[in-house]
Structure formats: structure tokens, C-alpha cells
Amino acid sequence: MTFTRALVLGGGLAGLAAALDLAGRGHRVVVVERRRYPFHRVCGEYISNEVLPYLRRLGADPVALAPAAIGQFRLSSPAGRLLASPLDLGGFGVSRYQLDEFLYRRALAAGVEFMFATVANVVFEAATDLHTVHLADGRQLTARLVLGTYGKRSALDRQLGRPFFGQRSPYLGVKYHLRLPGFARDVIELHNFRDGYAGISAIEEDKLCFCYLTTRANLKAGGGTIAALEGEVLAQNPRLADILAHAERLYPQPEVINEISFAPKQPVEQHLLMVGDAAGLITPLCGNGMAMALHGAALAAPLASRFLRGELPRPALEAAYAQAWHGQFGARLRVGRAVQGLFGGPVLSELVVGGLRYWPGAVRALMRRTHGAAFS
Numbered sequence: 001m002t003f004t005r006a007l008v009l010g011g012g013l014a015g016l017a018a019a020l021d022l023a024g025r026g027h028r029v030v031v032v033e034r035r036r037y038p039f040h041r042v043c044g045e046y047i048s049n050e051v052l053p054y055l056r057r058l059g060a061d062p063v064a065l066a067p068a069a070i071g072q073f074r075l076s077s078p079a080g081r082l083l084a085s086p087l088d089l090g091g092f093g094v095s096r097y098q099l100d101e102f103l104y105r106r107a108l109a110a111g112v113e114f115m116f117a118t119v120a121n122v123v124f125e126a127a128t129d130l131h132t133v134h135l136a137d138g139r140q141l142t143a144r145l146v147l148g149t150y151g152k153r154s155a156l157d158r159q160l161g162r163p164f165f166g167q168r169s170p171y172l173g174v175k176y177h178l179r180l181p182g183f184a185r186d187v188i189e190l191h192n193f194r195d196g197y198a199g200i201s202a203i204e205e206d207k208l209c210f211c212y213l214t215t216r217a218n219l220k221a222g223g224g225t226i227a228a229l230e231g232e233v234l235a236q237n238p239r240l241a242d243i244l245a246h247a248e249r250l251y252p253q254p255e256v257i258n259e260i261s262f263a264p265k266q267p268v269e270q271h272l273l274m275v276g277d278a279a280g281l282i283t284p285l286c287g288n289g290m291a292m293a294l295h296g297a298a299l300a301a302p303l304a305s306r307f308l309r310g311e312l313p314r315p316a317l318e319a320a321y322a323q324a325w326h327g328q329f330g331a332r333l334r335v336g337r338a339v340q341g342l343f344g345g346p347v348l349s350e351l352v353v354g355g356l357r358y359w360p361g362a363v364r365a366l367m368r369r370t371h372g373a374a375f376s
Contacts, residue, residue: 004030005308007133007143009119010150012041013096014276014293016103018147020058021301023110027308030113030141032133038101042173042257044199045209046070046188048091048291050374054298060106067094068202072187078194078346080238089374091188091291093203095177115141121159122146124271129314131271145304148272149297152281153259160270164263171260172219174226175211178247183208193237194218194346200243207250210243213260213283226254262337267325268318275300280329282336292329298375299324 006022008015011033019029047062055061071090075083108114118136125132133141150156157165178200188201196214203209212234222229235241260281267279276293300321307317 002030002139003142004028004113005144006030006147006304007032007131007141007145008147008149009122009133009156009272010148010154010276010278011037011104011114012100012149012151012276012293013103013290014278014297015147015149016100016107017054017058017060017294017297018149018275018301018304019107019112020060020103020110021297022305022308023107023112024058025301025305027305028111028113030115030143031107032115032117032119032135032141034116034118036116037104038097040175040251040255041096041100042175042211042255043096043209043290044175044201044211045095045203046091046093046199046201046290047294048288049089051291051294053374054294058106059110060103062092062094062099062102065094065098065102066204067092068185068204070186070188070201072184074187074189076189076191076237076239078192078237082239087188093188093201093209095203095207095209098204115139119150119154119156122156122270122272145308146272147300147304148269148274148278149276149293150278152257152277153261154278157278160272162265162269164261164265167261167263169259169261169263170215170217171213171262172216173211173213173257173260175209175255177203177250178208178210178243179206179250180208180243180247189239191237191240191243193234193240196233198234198240208247210247216258226256264333267322271314271318273300273304273318273321279325280333282329282333288332292332295328295375296325299328 006027006029008019008029008031011031015031019031022029070093071087073085073087120134120136123132131143131146133143185202188199191198195218196212198210198212200208200210218233219229222232230244235244262281262283265274265280267274275296277289279296282289282292303317303321306312307314
């Protein structure tokens with residue numbers, strides 16, 4: 001059995017940033033990640049500039065990856081009616097394939113240890129005030145502190161008895177990388193279709209990320225294949241039809257994830273601090289999930305460091321983190337769920353986009369409600 005002070009379960013943005021942050025504060029950190037870097041994830045790959053001061057403080061300025069600078073937003077209704085708005089803070093586009101690998105290398109250089117394995121379960125022993133983590137290969141780890149940073153959905157959620165896991169979700173996500181000559185590299189576009197929406201924006205080099213959320217019912221109605229879904233459902237939006245007809249797909253099969261749940265979650269579960277999508281998932285149309293994952297790490301790490309140094313007892317740690325998390329993200333998630341309800345049905349989507357075209361102040365207000373200020 002291996003003992004470590006701080007254990008991070010999941011090596012996505014939240015986990016890598018939290019590990020880097022804690023290592024920079026002088027703590028030994030172990031990250032458990034199922035897959036070896038680099039690899040693709042279903043993700044919109046747009047990040048609000050609110051995170052740049054934090055990434056720079058961690059010694060991980062993404063400028064090294066030559067990301068696309070994005071400052072404009074466009075939204076189309078299912079019939080192709082277009083709304084455009086500037087992005088107040090702006091953002092950047094970079095693939096998770098590149099960004100996660102970049103943060104992984106920075107974490108290794110900072111002394112973070114990595115174990116590539118699957119977590120079977122986690123048990124907290126009140127008598128010892130320690131967590132025991134059982135890996136699928138039979139190894140066991142004990143830790144003073146465990147951060148759950150494993151993303152949207154995991155078998156660990158079932159083991160922890162999290163309520164959302166038992167509720168079926170109709171949503172699935174699909175992602176490609178594309179090339180599309182003439183696409184503006186400073187724009188992120190969101191295109192609605194029946195029971196779904198697709199985002200497209202530039203990432204590094206001359207590539208684009210094309211990622212969409214839809215339902216299993218749409219997939220079934222489209223004949224059960226991604227190609228039929230795109231041809232029969234997405235292409236009903238003329239702007240998506242044009243993208244699908246002229247873009248070059250850069251890998252043969254898309255990345256697909258099922259059972260995406262936007263149900264409320266708790267930031268602390270059985271004494272694990274949940275960070276990123278494991279704590280709560282904002283709807284993709286709000287375009288801020290990656291920034292929220294990094295911001296969650298920035299909230300958790302200083303509190304975790306104080307706990308590891310004996311300055312905070314566990315109850316105070318958990319209460320302070322839950323309060324900080326809800327204060328920072330609770331309203332964003334509620335607004336995201338409300339906005340999600342405005343899109344999907346073709347008639348309502350047309351009305352909303354048509355109305356917002358003549359009310360730019362409302363568009364900017366919604367963006368501000370789902371994005372934060374720059375933080376360090």
C-alpha cells in the first residue's frame with residue numbers, strides 16, 4: 001500500500017491544474033489517470049481568457065501552444081438566422097490533445113507523480129482520517145486528501161452513491177477536428193438544430209474543433225449512425241449543412257460520450273473535494289466548462305494546502321470549499337440550465353434567436369452571467 005498526502009483522481013484540466021498548484025505550494029501529489037497522454041476528449045476546446053492569469057502563475061502559459069485568439073460570437077437558429085456579438089473577455093482555442101499533454105509535462109517537471117490506472121473505489125476511514133483508494137489492478141493507495149477531478153461521469157459516481165448517476169440522461173456529445181478554408185479564426189459559432197446545437201471554433205495550427213450535443217432519440221431517428229444523424233438532422237440548419245459539406249475531417253471516427261448529465265451535483269462527496277465537471281457541469285452552449293474546471297482547481301488548491309499543513313481541520317476545509325464553490329459557480333450553472341431550456345425545440349429556438357438579434361444588451365448580460373472575471 002502506497003501513502004501520499006494528496007491524491008488527485010483524474011488527469012483532465014481540473015486535475016492537472018490542481019496538481020500543479022499543490023506541487024507549487026510544496027506538497028507531494030499523485031495523479032491517477034486512466035489513459036496515457038496525449039489523447040482526444042469530447043470538448044468544445046474554447047477557453048475564456050479569465051483563466052490566463054492563473055495558468056501563467058502555474059508556469060503554464062498556453063501561448064506556447066499558439067492557440068487561436070477568439071473575440072467574436074455567432075449564434076444561428078435552426079433555420080440559419082444569425083445573431084452576432086463580441087465577447088467581452090474573449091478567449092482562446094486549443095485542443096485538449098495539446099493542452100492536456102502540455103500541462104502533464106509541466107506537472108512532471110514540477111515533481112507530480114502519475115499512475116495510469118482505473119480507480120475501482122474509494123473508502124474513507126473516520127478512525128484514521130484517511131482515504132483508501134483501490135485500483136482495478138489490485139494496488140491500493142492511502143491519502144490524507146483526495147480530489148475528485150475525473151470529469152462528467154464515472155463508475156466512481158455509482159460507488160459514491162451520487163444521485164445523478166441513477167438518473168438516465170438523454171444527451172450525447174460528438175467531437176471532430178476539421179479543416180474548413182475561409183472560416184474566421186477569431187470567431188466561435190454555435191448553430192442550433194432540432195434537440196441540439198453544434199459549436200465550431202479555431203484551435204491551434206489551421207484546425208477547427210467541431211463539437212455538438214444532441215440526444216439519443218435524434219441518433220435513433222437518424223438511423224443509429226453519426227453520419228445519418230448529421231445528414232438528416234444537423235444539416236437541416238443551412239449553416240451546418242455548409243460546414244458538413246465542405247469541411248475536411250481530420251480523423252476518421254469522432255469522439256463520442258453518452259449520458260451527459262446537467263443535474264446538480266455536490267462539491268464535496270464522502271470527504272472528497274470534487275473539482276471541475278465532477279462537481280457540476282455547465283451546459284456546453286455557455287462555452288465556459290474548461291475555464292470553470294481551471295477555476296475550480298484555483299479554489300480547491302489553497303484550501304487543500306492549508307489542510308495539509310494542519311491549518312484547517314477537515315470539517316472547516318469542506319465547508320470553506322463548498323461555500324466558495326457555490327458562491328463562484330452556483331448562479332452560473334442555474335443560468336446555464338435556464339438557457340439550455342430555451343434551445344432545442346425549433347419554434348422556441350427561432351423565437352429566442354430572433355428576439356435576441358434586436359436586444360444585444362441581453363446577449364452580453366447572459367454571457368456575463370455564465371463567465372467570470374479574470375482571476376489568479
